[in-house]
Amino acid sequence: xxxxxxITIDRGPALQSNFGDYRLLCLSExxxxxxxxxxxxxxxxxxxxxxxxxxxxxxxNAIFAATGKxxxxxxxxx
Numbered sequence: 001x002x003x004x005x006x007i008t009i010d011r012g013p014a015l016q017s018n019f020g021d022y023r024l025l026c027l028s029e030x031x032x033x034x035x036x037x038x039x040x041x042x043x044x045x046x047x048x049x050x051x052x053x054x055x056x057x058x059x060x061n062a063i064f065a066a067t068g069k070x071x072x073x074x075x076x077x078x
Contacts, residue, residue: 001052001055001056001074001075002055002056002059002060002074002075002076003025003029003059003075003076004023004024004025004075005056005074005075006074006075007022056074056076059071059076060076063076
C-alpha cells in the first residue's frame, strides 16, 4: 500500500481490475520481518493482520524522521 498501492480511476471505472494489473510488493522489496508468538490462555485468532494498516503511516513517519519531508499521499514517491 505504501509503495505500490495505487488505484487509477479513468472516467468512472478503476483501471486495475485484479492482481494481474495491480502491482504488489515483491519479496525482494520487503523488509525482514521478525515474528514473536506470545503464549496465551485466550482462544486462537488471526496472526499479523492487525499490523498491516499502520505500516504506511510508520513508513511515512520514518521518511520524515530521516529527511524532514512529510509524505502527504500514497503511494509514496521519493
